[in-house]
Amino acid sequence: MRVGCVGVGTMGGPIAAALAGAGFDVAVHDPSPTAVARTGLPQATPAELAERDVVVLSLPTPEVVLDVVPALVGTTVLDTSTVGPDTSLAAAEVLEGRYADCPVLGRPAAVGRWTIPVGGSQELVDLAAQVLAPVAARVVGVGPTGSAATLKVLNNLMLGVVNAATAEVLALAEASGLDPAVFVDTLVDSGAASVSGLFREVAPRAVRRDYTPTFSVALLHKDNAIALDLARRHGVELPVAQAAQELNGQALAHGRGDLDSIAVLEELLG
Structure with missing residues (x-):
């Protein structure tokens, strides 16, 4: 073929x-x-x-x-x-x-x-x-036609929320005096329900401040914008996803669009 x-x-x-x-x-x-x-x-x-x-x-x-x-x-x-x-x-x-x-x-x-x-x-x-x-x-x-496209942007909306939550807990660990590396190493193979595939991939790199892109902030922001627009047109409120998207937008505005999605952590570290 x-x-x-x-x-x-x-x-x-x-x-x-x-x-x-x-x-x-x-x-x-x-x-x-x-x-x-x-x-x-x-x-x-x-x-x-x-x-x-x-x-x-x-x-x-x-x-x-x-x-x-x-x-x-x-x-x-x-x-x-x-x-x-x-x-x-x-x-x-x-x-x-x-x-x-x-x-x-x-x-x-x-x-x-x-x-x-x-x-x-x-x-x-x-x-x-x-x-x-x-x-x-x-x-x-x-x-x-369109069903798979809908499925994918909803999947990436979940990814955006998990990405933002991962950044938040790493920022809070550092602020509270808990070594973020210890936090990640303890959780990553613990079997805890909170540990996603995304956490396994990005959290260890975030601890090292390695933002080499696998999936960039800019692409995550684009995908989540599509999903949130879909939600608005159907009258569905998504406050958690919207908050995660605001964090993506801040990272984008500060020139981090080409970095990996977990670079949103830098917005929380100040």
């Missing part, structure tokens, strides 16, 4: 590599020459990729997705980007139904073990299961 990949950065790069490794004929497009060169795969324009059997998107914002999809009319698009349901529905309309929202549940290092929910027809779910098998342990249909 001839597959195109548009966007080969943090998530799209591992996707392209896994697909090529599984024997797919893969060509890529990305505005970053460095990202393209890193894949070692042939480059093509979006219009050229539209001649392929399927194109996988991994793009940073809804706006970029909607800028790209008109050039892809004629092929089927599997969109692993994190966007809202409105973007998915708009893209599906442009592509005359040949679009499925297929966002990734998992961190980049877990490629091959991801879960990928799919919004779209059963035919599109089956196609996604075939194409994305090299990157996902589980590909599951969750409803019509």
Whole structure:
């Protein structure tokens, strides 16, 4: 099968590599020459990729997705980007139904073990299961177009709350005289219900003030803004998530957007 990949950065790069490794004929497009060169795969324009059997998107914002999809009319698009349901529905309309929202549940290092929910027809779910098998342990249909996009932004809203709570307890540990490293080391393998996968990953790095990005403040802020907008439109109040988003916004305003999400800790340390 001839597959195109548009966007080969943090998530799209591992996707392209896994697909090529599984024997797919893969060509890529990305505005970053460095990202393209890193894949070692042939480059093509979006219009050229539209001649392929399927194109996988991994793009940073809804706006970029909607800028790209008109050039892809004629092929089927599997969109692993994190966007809202409105973007998915708009893209599906442009592509005359040949679009499925297929966002990734998992961190980049877990490629091959991801879960990928799919919004779209059963035919599109089956196609996604075939194409994305090299990157996902589980590909599951969750409803019509936009359903998977909704699921992903709700997941990331939870991530935002856990991220903010992790930053808060580390700040309070330090302020109260408890060594944050001792706090983290004691909890991380304790089996306590409070210990999430995110805590395991970011808390030890936060203690070292290592904010090398896996998932940046800017992307978290973008994703949570989509979810909070969805909540407002449905009349659902989310005070905890809103408070976490305000912390994200402060970090963004202070120039920390490119740092890892847990860099919001610096807003609390003063």
